Amino acid sequence: MTANAPTPAYTDLEARFLRLYRFEHLGSIVGWDQAANMPSGGNEARAAAMAELDGLLHAQRTDPALAALLRQAEAESLSDWQRANLREMRRDWLAANALPAALVERRTLATARCEHAWRRQRPANDWAGFVENFRPVVQIAREEAMHLAEATGLMPYDALMDRFEPGMTSAEVDRVFGDLKTWLPDLIQRVQARQQAEQPVLRPAGPFAQAQQKALSLRVMQFLDFNFEGGRLDESTHPFSGGVPEDVRLTTRYAADDLMSSLMGTVHETGHARYEQGLPREWLGQPIARARSYGLHESQSLSFEMQLGAHPGFVAQLVPLMVEQFGPQPAFTAENLTRLATRVEPGLIRVDADEVTYPAHVILRFEIERALIEGQIEVDDIPALWDEKMAAYLGRDTRGDYRNGPMQDVHWPSGSFGYFPCYTLGAMYAAQWFATMRSQMPDLDERIAAGDLNPVFDWLKDHIWRQGARWETPELTRRASGEALNPAHFRAHLEGRYLGR
Amino acid sequence: MTANAPTPAYTDLEARFLRLYRFEHLGSIVGWDQAANMPSGGNEARAAAMAELDGLLHAQRTDPALAALLRQAEAESLSDWQRANLREMRRDWLAANALPAALVERRTLATARCEHAWRRQRPANDWAGFVENFRPVVQIAREEAMHLAEATGLMPYDALMDRFEPGMTSAEVDRVFGDLKTWLPDLIQRVQARQQAEQPVLRPAGPFAQAQQKALSLRVMQFLDFNFEGGRLDESTHPFSGGVPEDVRLTTRYAADDLMSSLMGTVHETGHARYEQGLPREWLGQPIARARSYGLHESQSLSFEMQLGAHPGFVAQLVPLMVEQFGPQPAFTAENLTRLATRVEPGLIRVDADEVTYPAHVILRFEIERALIEGQIEVDDIPALWDEKMAAYLGRDTRGDYRNGPMQDVHWPSGSFGYFPCYTLGAMYAAQWFATMRSQMPDLDERIAAGDLNPVFDWLKDHIWRQGARWETPELTRRASGEALNPAHFRAHLEGRYLGR
CATH class of the missing domain: 1.10.1370.30 (Neurolysin; domain 3)
Structure with a gap:
């Protein structure tokens, strides 16, 4: 931000969001790596490193200075794209700031517990066990919806959907x-x-060698x-498209007897x-x-x-x-x-x-x-x-x-x-x-x-x-x-x- | 850090160095990715993201609170391992704090310019062109050695070598x-x-297919x-061992006509x-x-x-x-x-x-x-x-x-x-x-x-x-x-x- 910028608040915001973008780049690449490359023994250290990054990003997004800058930038003379960018900054800010910290913590704990147990309970068809953990998840989501509704002026369910x-x-x-x-x-x-x-x-008759499927x-x-100068194809258990816009990392998975699965995934x-x-x-x-x-x-x-x-x-x-x-x-x-x-x-x-x-x-x-x-x-x-x-x-x-x-x-x-x-x-x-x-x-x-x-x-x-x-x-x-x-x-x-x- | 820890300063330092370690994890993995995976189009965004991380690490290492904590921890009752850890913390701190910021900046610019030009000048055998950029690099290294010598009590060249x-x-x-x-x-x-x-x-007679060399x-x-639960082998132009201790990423390179090169690299x-x-x-x-x-x-x-x-x-x-x-x-x-x-x-x-x-x-x-x-x-x-x-x-x-x-x-x-x-x-x-x-x-x-x-x-x-x-x-x-x-x-x-x- 230059001292005499005609839009000092907006310019400061751009610099702050650029910094977030660069830190998120690190998270996107190590997240892709976690799914596509990481051996199991690396999991604990990786999770700790990613949590540290999440904490940093959250601290930057909840910096009290942001609220004031967002207000000040509204009054500045902006181009249409800048004004739309400011709207999206506010959306980003809202997502990080609309919920009380205690609720976010409860949600993290409740969903982690529910999802973790669900991985066992689902194959066991254990609905009764599942609802024990799922009830608090729903209760917290209702509270979350109320908070987001208040912040956005939307109906509660709409406020949840609006995130996506x-x-x-x-x-x-x-x-x-x-x-x-x-x-x-x-x-x-x-x-x-x-x-x-x-x-x-007729189904294509395999087996289909992985190297040829790739x-x-x-x-x-x-x-x-696809621009291969700005991305690559790898393999993971669940296909996804990750990385960053400058370097998109997409994955597929290969089954020896099902050619169409890797192809359509790709x-x-x-x-x-x-x-x-x-x-x-x-x-x-x-x-x-x-x-x-x-x-x-x-x-x-x-x-x-x-x-x-x-x-x-x-x-x-x-x-x-x-x-x-x-x-x-x-x-x-x-x-x-x-x-x-x-x-x-x-x-x-x-x-x-x-x-x-x-x-x-x-x-x-x-x-x-x-x-x-x-x-x-x-x-x-x-x-x-x-x-x-x-x-x-x-x-x-x-x-x-x-x-x-x-x-x-x-x-x-x-x-x-x-x-x-x-x-x-x-x-x-x-x-x-x-x-x-x-x-x-x-x-x-x-x-x-x-x-x-x-x-x-x-x-x-x-x-x-x-x-x-x-x-x-x-x-x-x-x-x-x-x-x-x-x-x-x-x-x-x-x-x-x-x-x- | 617990409020009534018997070693409050040392405990605080451990927490701070653990945080550094976790952020460095991100840098190690994306650094490995840059050498082993990244397509050329991702370079600019990656460099910006890594520079942002370097800036964060530098800010954490030059936090003025560290000097006081290091002093206070010296007086605390520590085990032998803790005391050795404190010595290494001080070494880490010194490396980040011994040099004036202006010198670090001049060094970064001078070495970047010299190394960049060297990549052209070396194949051209252009010594005269090289020395133009190399003289300032040497001048700055001498200043750096003086500063480090003052901080460590070593001789100037020894102070440079002591980093390694x-x-x-x-x-x-x-x-x-x-x-x-x-x-x-x-x-x-x-x-x-x-x-x-x-x-x-006798030299082994190729060609040797890459898949078999791997x-x-x-x-x-x-x-x-090698523990494959905690690491993996990939390929890069220059073989190296990177990643993190929990997930070591080593690389080799394959030449179709030279089996021993990839093998001994590995x-x-x-x-x-x-x-x-x-x-x-x-x-x-x-x-x-x-x-x-x-x-x-x-x-x-x-x-x-x-x-x-x-x-x-x-x-x-x-x-x-x-x-x-x-x-x-x-x-x-x-x-x-x-x-x-x-x-x-x-x-x-x-x-x-x-x-x-x-x-x-x-x-x-x-x-x-x-x-x-x-x-x-x-x-x-x-x-x-x-x-x-x-x-x-x-x-x-x-x-x-x-x-x-x-x-x-x-x-x-x-x-x-x-x-x-x-x-x-x-x-x-x-x-x-x-x-x-x-x-x-x-x-x-x-x-x-x-x-x-x-x-x-x-x-x-x-x-x-x-x-x-x-x-x-x-x-x-x-x-x-x-x-x-x-x-x-x-x-x-x-x-x-x-x-x-």
């Missing part, structure tokens, strides 16, 4: 999920009936225009990675250059994995790359692989769900967790509600199967209420982006089928990636597609792809 | 290097004459009892790594649990690479591992590989030098840099001195060849005066450790030849690794071997191995 999807409200989620519920269960049944009448899909993943990342994570690589370079280091939201992030991974990854024209481009690595086999045809990528099967487990049934898993969780946070139901009411909604939305009986029912996700034991909607919002955004692209570029599908993905990448770069956190999500959606989030696009996408309409 | 080899003086180096100089040039000539009369050595390195690390770095893995666990996080010195560290890598790595009984153990990976070939006999590992050839380049000629490179540099720091010579005097000493010690003519003469090492352009002696001190320590082991375990060589390395590891663990920084180097040497550093052991080792005495 800024600007999104449960009224808006109700509107779009309400629409989905009117047609999704019926669509699932019709797609299933249609697919049962078709001839069986070579294929790298080749596909190249096709997806395509999904490359979507996340290109969002990060495409964030506005000139603003990197400032909150405005962060990805907008978790839902938007998911819209990028699903644009790659679902919109492109199950697109017949795109799949046809993958076939020669697969043959190049593994030689020809009957399963390696565009038609068969597309059908494999679009198999629909209502199941119990969200993370294994296909594109069509996935939203049902999310809607069910959203409805339960919102009622739980708002106090309309208690923890003991969850299993009956779960069973009822699984029967209604997916026609599956889950009674007594807590392990594959309400105990299946880490989100609740870890206290991440308000996150689930992001998954389906992401799928809906992705469908809306592609509908917009098609209306602007009528030959889009021909160009994809010809192996030219630039129209897709250029559109996403301009409308999503380079916008960073410039706009709140509803405004970004309107600017990108000319309208608010509209479930009709997702419906048209699913009906077009799965019912041939 | 605590407790070592140039008088002591003179004593041992002076001894070497009386017999080394003659020994080099006799070994050469002897080897020229032998039949030629498999061999991992197998040899296992044989060397053996060398595994020596460094086992020292780190063997540091006193219960003290990790405190300065006393650090490796004692650079010379001691080198004594461990050379115990592995030279004492073991060129030991016929050890080499015989490697042969089946090599055959396992690459099949049999004429070069893969213990006798031939031992002769390959003990080839002596006076050359121009220190890092390519064999065990016998290496000390000559180091003595030459020590004599020149000490005279330079003490002001007995100036930068312009270096080439003539270099030529004269190369002729005297190694019989090589280097006139006009600055690139392969005084410009060959990064140490001088980067201002690391006082480091070079560590290499040869390390070789001498290693010889002394093995002489001591043999006197205590007369069957040592038979056990090594039988593939039982535990006597070596147990001895090093007890006498070196677990001692950490408990003693200053001369005291550690006396305790480990019963006498001061004695060049007779190194001489006996070389004469035994190379002249068959």
